Every structure is written in C-alpha cells, then in structure tokens.
Amino acid sequence: MSDLPITSNAAVLAALSEILPRDSVLREGDPAEVETSLERLPSAVNAIVRNGYALAGIVTEWEDAGWLYRYAFYCASGPGFVHLIVHGKPGDALASISPYVFSADWHEREIEDLFELPFEGHPLLGDFVLHNEDWPEGVAPMRPGYGRDEPKPPRSGRPWRPQRFVRAPGAFSMSVGPIYSGISETAQFRLESEGEQILHATPRLFYKFRGLEKIAEGQDAEDVLLLAERLNGTSAVAHAVGFAQAAEAIAQVAPPPRAAALRLVFAELERLRSHLCTIEDLVESTGLQVPTAMLSSLVEDLLRLSGRVAGHRYLFGLVRAGGLALDIGGAEAADIIKTSREATARLLRIVEQLAYDNGFLDRVEQVGTLPVPRALHHGVVGPVGRASGLGKDLRVIQPYGAYRDREVRIALADEGDAFARFRVLAAEAAESQHLMEDVLNSLPAGPVLTPWRPGAGTALGWSESPLGAAFHWLRLSQAGTVLRWRIMPPSFTNWPALATVVEGAAFQDFPIILASFGLSIAESDR
Amino acid sequence: MWTTKGLTRGILTTSYPKSRRQAPGARPPRPVATPTSQAGQAAVGVCPTGALELRGNHVAVDLGRCIDCQRCRRGDAKVEWADESQVALRLSPADLPGKAFRHSLHVRVVDAGDGGETLRELKQLTSPYYAVHRLGIFFTPTPRDADVLLVVGPVTQGARRALLDTYEAMPEPKWVMAVGSAAVSGVPFGPSFTTVAGVGEVLPVDVVVPGDPPPPLAILDGLLSLMGRVPAEEMLS
Numbered sequence: 001m002s003d004l005p006i007t008s009n010a011a012v013l014a015a016l017s018e019i020l021p022r023d024s025v026l027r028e029g030d031p032a033e034v035e036t037s038l039e040r041l042p043s044a045v046n047a048i049v050r051n052g053y054a055l056a057g058i059v060t061e062w063e064d065a066g067w068l069y070r071y072a073f074y075c076a077s078g079p080g081f082v083h084l085i086v087h088g089k090p091g092d093a094l095a096s097i098s099p100y101v102f103s104a105d106w107h108e109r110e111i112e113d114l115f116e117l118p119f120e121g122h123p124l125l126g127d128f129v130l131h132n133e134d135w136p137e138g139v140a141p142m143r144p145g146y147g148r149d150e151p152k153p154p155r156s157g158r159p160w161r162p163q164r165f166v167r168a169p170g171a172f173s174m175s176v177g178p179i180y181s182g183i184s185e186t187a188q189f190r191l192e193s194e195g196e197q198i199l200h201a202t203p204r205l206f207y208k209f210r211g212l213e214k215i216a217e218g219q220d221a222e223d224v225l226l227l228a229e230r231l232n233g234t235s236a237v238a239h240a241v242g243f244a245q246a247a248e249a250i251a252q253v254a255p256p257p258r259a260a261a262l263r264l265v266f267a268e269l270e271r272l273r274s275h276l277c278t279i280e281d282l283v284e285s286t287g288l289q290v291p292t293a294m295l296s297s298l299v300e301d302l303l304r305l306s307g308r309v310a311g312h313r314y315l316f317g318l319v320r321a322g323g324l325a326l327d328i329g330g331a332e333a334a335d336i337i338k339t340s341r342e343a344t345a346r347l348l349r350i351v352e353q354l355a356y357d358n359g360f361l362d363r364v365e366q367v368g369t370l371p372v373p374r375a376l377h378h379g380v381v382g383p384v385g386r387a388s389g390l391g392k393d394l395r396v397i398q399p400y401g402a403y404r405d406r407e408v409r410i411a412l413a414d415e416g417d418a419f420a421r422f423r424v425l426a427a428e429a430a431e432s433q434h435l436m437e438d439v440l441n442s443l444p445a446g447p448v449l450t451p452w453r454p455g456a457g458t459a460l461g462w463s464e465s466p467l468g469a470a471f472h473w474l475r476l477s478q479a480g481t482v483l484r485w486r487i488m489p490p491s492f493t494n495w496p497a498l499a500t501v502v503e504g505a506a507f508q509d510f511p512i513i514l515a516s517f518g519l520s521i522a523e524s525d526r
Numbered sequence: 527m528w529t530t531k532g533l534t535r536g537i538l539t540t541s542y543p544k545s546r547r548q549a550p551g552a553r554p555p556r557p558v559a560t561p562t563s564q565a566g567q568a569a570v571g572v573c574p575t576g577a578l579e580l581r582g583n584h585v586a587v588d589l590g591r592c593i594d595c596q597r598c599r600r601g602d603a604k605v606e607w608a609d610e611s612q613v614a615l616r617l618s619p620a621d622l623p624g625k626a627f628r629h630s631l632h633v634r635v636v637d638a639g640d641g642g643e644t645l646r647e648l649k650q651l652t653s654p655y656y657a658v659h660r661l662g663i664f665f666t667p668t669p670r671d672a673d674v675l676l677v678v679g680p681v682t683q684g685a686r687r688a689l690l691d692t693y694e695a696m697p698e699p700k701w702v703m704a705v706g707s708a709a710v711s712g713v714p715f716g717p718s719f720t721t722v723a724g725v726g727e728v729l730p731v732d733v734v735v736p737g738d739p740p741p742p743l744a745i746l747d748g749l750l751s752l753m754g755r756v757p758a759e760e761m762l763s
Contacts, residue, residue: 133687134683135683147719148719149717149718149719152719152720178685178688179636179688179692181667182665182666183635183648184645185637185645186636186639186684207682207685208638208640208682209682210639210715210716210720211715211718211720214718215718226593226714227714227715230643230714230715232642233644234643290531290532291531293654296652297535297538297653297654299646303650304550305551307554308550311555311599312554312594313551313647314643314646314739316594316595317595317597317599318596325601353531520642522639522640523642
C-alpha cells in the first residue's frame with residue numbers, strides 16, 4: 001500500500017510544519033504520521049482539511065498507560081493519507097474538532113460513549129451507542145479492562161429525554177420505530193413538526209450494536225475477517241477486501257494478480273446487486289409495484305448467479321487474507337458476464353422508463369435535496385456524495401488492488417435530490433457491469449492465494465463499498481490476533497447528513513428520502 | 527402501462543412446494559454429516575464456531591451454529607456439502623398452528639441485530655420468483671395482526687426490549703420463528719456483553735431456520751412447516 005505515488009501529502013506536511021514543532025513528523029510518505037499536542041490539535045486539523053483532505057475516522061487505542069488518538073485523513077482528489085496522532089493522558093480532554101470537520105461529530109460522540117473519554121466543546125454528548133434506558137452511566141465497554149463477556153449491568157430505566165429543537169405552539173414530535181414498516185432494520189427516527197412538514201429529525205441508531213470491534217479483540221485475524229463480512233451482509237466483499245488489505249499490509253504480502261482481478265469482479269458484482277437493491281427500495285417507496293417486482297426479480301437473478309459461481313448468495317467465505325478462497329473457471333466467468341449483462345440491460349430499460357414516468361418523477365425530483373456545500377460540509381461519501389457533486393471514489397482517488405490499472409468512470413450529478421441519486425446509482429451499476437466484463441475478458445492466470453503469515457503491526461485498509469468509502473484500522477499481535485479493529489463504514493459517515501436532508505420535507509416523503517440514501521443500519525451500528 | 531411491461535418476462539414464479547425442483551443458485555449446498563476421515567477431522571479444527579463435531583464414526587454438523595464460511599468446503603479440511611440439507615427444524619412439535627392457519631399466515635418480521643442479508647432474503651420472498659402471497663403468507667406491519675413473530679439477528683441488548691414489546695403486542699395464539707444462524711445460536715456475535723445467544727434466550731422459539739443467511743426457499747420451508755404443509759424435522763443435537 002505504500003507504493004502509491006505521493007502527491008499532496010507533501011503540501012499538508014509543509015502546511016503543518018508552520019504550526020507544529022520540527023520533530024512532530026513521525027513518518028513521511030504514505031501514510032504520513034504527524035504528532036500534535038492537545039492544544040494544537042484544532043489548528044493542525046484545520047491545516048489538513050484546508051488542503052482538501054477528508055476525515056476517514058478517529059481511532060482510539062490504549063497504549064503505554066495513555067490514550068492514543070489517531071485522526072486519519074485521506075486526500076479527496078488524489079492518493080495520500082495523513083494520520084494526525086495525539087497522545088492523551090488519562091483525564092485529559094481533547095478539544096472537539098467537529099466545529100471544523102463535521103464528519104468527526106459522530107466519531108466523538110461514539111468515543112465519549114464507549115470509552116468515557118470527554119471532548120471539550122462538543123454540544124451533544126451522552127446517550128448515543130449505549131442507550132440511557134438500557135445502560136447505566138459510566139459503562140465503558142471499549143476500555144481495555146472491560147471483558148468481552150462481561151454480564152450486562154441491570155437496566156437503568158432512565159427515560160430517554162431527547163433534546164427538543166422545535167419550540168412553537170402546537171409543535172409535536174413523532175417517533176418512527178424502532179420497529180416499523182414491513183421488513184426494515186431496527187432504528188428510531190424522532191421527527192419534530194408543527195403540522196405537515198418535518199422541521200427537525202433525530203435519528204436514534206445503535207439498537208443493533210453488536211460490539212464487533214470489542215468481540216474481535218483477541219480473535220485470530222482470519223476469524224475477524226468473517227465478522228467483517230457480516231458487518232453489512234450486503235457489502236460483504238467490500239468490507240472483507242478492506243480488512244484483508246489491512247492484514248496484507250501488515251504482513252507485507254500482496255494477493256496474486258488473478259486474485260486481485262477476481263476481487264474486483266466480485267466487488268463489482270456486489271455493487272451491481274447492491275445498487276439494484278437500493279433502486280428497488282426507492283421505487284418501492286414511491287408505490288410503483290410493477291417496476292418494484294421487475295427489479296426484485298433482477299436482484300434474485302444476481303443472487304442466484306453468486307450462489308452458482310461462489311457457492312454463497314452474498315459471496316461470504318470468498319475473500320481471505322492473501323487472496324481468495326476460490327478460483328473460477330471459464331464457464332463461471334461466462335455465466336457472470338452473461339447474467340450480469342442481461343440484468344444490467346433490463347435494469348437500464350426500467351430506469352429509462354421510470355425517467356419518463358410522471359408518477360415517479362413527482363415523488364423523487366427535488367425531494368430530499370442534499371446541496372453540494374452541505375454534502376461537502378458533512379464529508380458525505382459514496383453514491384450519495386456523487387449525486388451531490390462530490391467525486392470522491394476510493395477506486396479512483398486511492399486506488400487499490402486491480403483498480404490501480406483500471407479506469408473507473410465516476411457517475412456525477414449535482415442536483416443532490418432523490419432523482420439524482422437514482423441516476424447515479426443506475427450509471428454506476430452499468431459501469432460495474434462494464435468493469436466486470438472487461439476484467440473477466442483479460443483475467444491473468446496463476447494462483448489465487450498467497451500464503452499469509454501473521455505478524456505484529458498496524459495498517460489502515462480501505463475499499464469503496466457499494467455505499468461509499470469504508471476504512472478498517474487494524475493492529476495485530478505477533479501471533480496474528482487482533483488487538484484493535486476500528487471500523488469506519490460509509491453509513492456511519494452519511495447518516496448525519498440524512499438527518500439534515502429530512503428537514504423541511506413532508507411526512508410522506510420521509511420513506512422516499514430514507515430509501516434514496518440506501519444506508520445500512522447494521523453497518524453503522526457495528 | 528407498467529402492467530403490460532410487467533408481463534414481458536413471462537412467469538418466473540416457482541411452483542415450490544408442489545414441485546421441489548430448484549433453480550441453480552437458489553439454494554446453495556450446505557455441509558452434511560460425513561464419515562470420519564483425515565480431512566473431516568481437520569475440518570473440525572478449522573470450524574470457527576464449533577458447528578462441526580466428531581461423534582463416533584462421523585463428523586456431525588450442527589447447522590444452527592454454521593455461518594456458511596465455507597472453510598470446510600475447500601482445501602484440505604473437508605466435509606461433504608450437499609444440496610438438499612435439512613432446513614426447518616421444529617423445536618416443539620406440540621401446539622403448532624392447526625388447520626385454521628394452513629392457508630393464511632401473517633408474519634411480523636423483527637430485526638434484532640441482523641447484518642442486512644437475512645432481511646434481504648426475506649424481502650426476496652415477496653419477489654416474483656417466490657411470491658409467497660400465493661401460499662397465503664403475508665408480511666404485516668402491525669404485531670396486532672400477526673400470527674408469527676419472525677426474528678432475525680442474535681438479539682442485541684438494544685433490540686431486546688423492542689422485540690419483547692412486539693411479542694407482547696401480538697394476540698394469542700402466537701408462534702416464534704428464529705431465522706438465520708445468528709438468531710438460532712447467536713454465532714458468530716454472541717453471547718457477548720451486548721448480545722445474547724439467539725432468540726431462544728428471550729422468547730419461546732417454535733421453528734428455527736439455520737443458515738447465514740438462509741435462502742428464501744429455506745425460510746419458506748420454515749413457514750410452511752409451521753402451517754403444517756411440509757413435514758419439519760426435529761432439531762438435531
């Protein structure tokens with residue numbers, strides 16, 4: 001991963017050298033590591049962000065009787081990562097950086113809740129991952145002393161009293177969830193209103209908090225890869241690849257060319273299927289039953305294709321550290337090309353027809369608009385970002401694996417409404433099919449697995465999942481067990497933006513906006 | 527105009543369960559009990575969840591703990607994988623719904639920590655390929671209308687209260703289905719500080735459908751066995 005060309009890391013380091021002492025650069029190159037003191041953290045963050053870097057996430061680790069905070073940034077226009085490192089003694093409070101980088105907001109809330117580490121100047125700490133009704137104050141499950149199997153403390157029974165933002169005569173708040181609608185993920189949305197319009201929305205997630213980062217600790221890296229697949233079962237390959245790349249960077253092995261190419265094929269197959277699902281959900285939310293049924297049969301076509309060629313409908317058990325667990329033959333490659341080509345052609349026909357369907361357009365045009373400046377402010381990733389003019393796509397800006405030798409055409413729109421997201425998803429689905437076919441037609445020969453030997457070290461792995469940029473920070477012991485696994489998934493990045501988009505929408509548009517973002521709750525809750 | 531377009535692909539719907547024929551890829555193979563061999567013994571060692579166990583002269587498979595990681599399928603560590611594996615396993619053969627539910631069953635789905643894949647498979651049940659409405663199976667948004675509580679996910683502490691509230695809100699008689707290996711035994715997430723070991727720890731479970739995720743036809747088998755329309759097998763181990 002360190003063989004990428006360095007473009008703008010140098011610019012960031014130059015900017016930082018004006019603020020920080022000379023010896024604060026711990027490592028040049030990619031990723032560059034820069035240490036800062038608690039006091040200079042905000043100005044250092046500002047310098048990085050002003051150079052066009054976006055926050056990947058914040059990693060908190062316990063090291064040498066102190067806390068190590070790692071703010072990972074990636075260049076939004078070309079290759080390059082900069083890690084800003086802060087050492088905090090127990091009892092120190094870091095300054096909140098969310099006033100400058102809004103995407104740090106949820107990271108800080110999560111760290112405060114799970115580690116009981118305070119952030120100064122953050123307006124909304126407290127009830128977040130561990131809900132007040134269920135967990136007493138002072139429980140910090142991510143701290144090193146807390147056991148994986150620690151019995152849950154008895155229910156606190158403290159009522160949740162969310163901050164009310166709308167204070168007008170007749171204002172009320174309506175709860176959607178945690179269990180709602182037909183087949184949906186568990187989460188609650190508190191919608192505040194004066195009547196017809198939603199004036200403020202508070203998403204309350206983490207009902208599904210499975211504690212993946214905690215239960216991974218002490219497990220073998222190869223077993224944790226199984227957890228990475230199940231983080232979001234509909235983006236299994238993307239997360240497994242992100243995780244495997246971190247493990248491979250630590251062990252300094254690279255998957256063989258054939259494995260890298262096949263990883264691309266399966267990742268794109270997954271993207272095609274995932275985008276199809278999102279489009280289907282969006283069309284379903286607008287009440288058009290026939291195209292919904294047509295789209296869901298295409299989803300089934302691709303699921304069966306995966307079942308035939310990989311033995312698993314969601315492509316579990318395919319990616320391994322060092323390559324792939326499975327090779328495919330000529331018949332399978334032909335099957336992938338034929339089935340995905342057919343499904344994509346059918347999808348594009350339906351999309352074309354929907355684009356001229358007034359019933360559909362009335363419900364998606366200028367609905368759930370995420371304007372470009374706000375998308376930038378929230379650091380939104382994935383197709384949602386690309387529908388709001390942000391061309392960040394890790395396949396292009398931080399290329400990995402077989403994407404290094406491929407050109408990926410990014411679909412872009414700048415209206416930022418549900419219809420723009422719909423068009424971007426369709427265009428990306430077509431591009432995925434194109435990429436798959438292209439790679440399968442020139443598949444390198446050879447093995448698909450390089451023996452992976454565990455070793456001690458740390459690395460950041462990343463991949464562009466169907467929902468956007470996914471980052472996996474990994475620290476392994478000499479024996480190959482996981483000491484720290486930090487998951488920074490795209491849904492976690494995008495949820496806060498969704499909450500602001502809902503503001504001003506009519507109640508009946510809420511399901512449409514929700515579907516058009518296509519976010520996963522499991523992935524965000526972890 | 528959509529109606530005519532919808533007709534262009536012809537009939538996709540399976541005649542399952544009338545015909546047990548399955549399209550390739552609809553229900554990929556699962557591990558089955560295998561006579562003990564060196565490869566089989568090695569497979570017991572590579573299984574991450576303890577689903578494989580040496581028992582006498584064969585390697586037994588506890589499908590409720592199997593997460594479909596496929597490690598015992600490829601390479602040197604191997605057990606047999608077969609197409610027709612048991613799917614719907616009944617825990618309490620008594621007090622299953624009687625004749626009244628044979629042609630109409632209303633199901634409330636509750637997500638208690640699923641990764642999203644099992645929910646997607648449930649959604650596929652309503653796609654034209656399976657169209658479970660034709661069998662009188664309906665997903666209902668309200669627990670007041672539901673006969674069956676279908677739970678996916680290992681039951682996280684956060685979802686537990688919502689799950690129990692939903693169960694309380696359902697009228698008698700009611701049945702509980704645990705769908706997916708996580709819901710059956712909590713693997714690979716629980717038990718832990720934030721999840722329990724499956725639905726059985728918090729609710730009386732009537733039918734379990736193992737698999738990670740179980741394909742639509744397996745879930746359909748589970749529902750049909752509850753309705754008394756396909757025979758269900760006893761839970762192994």
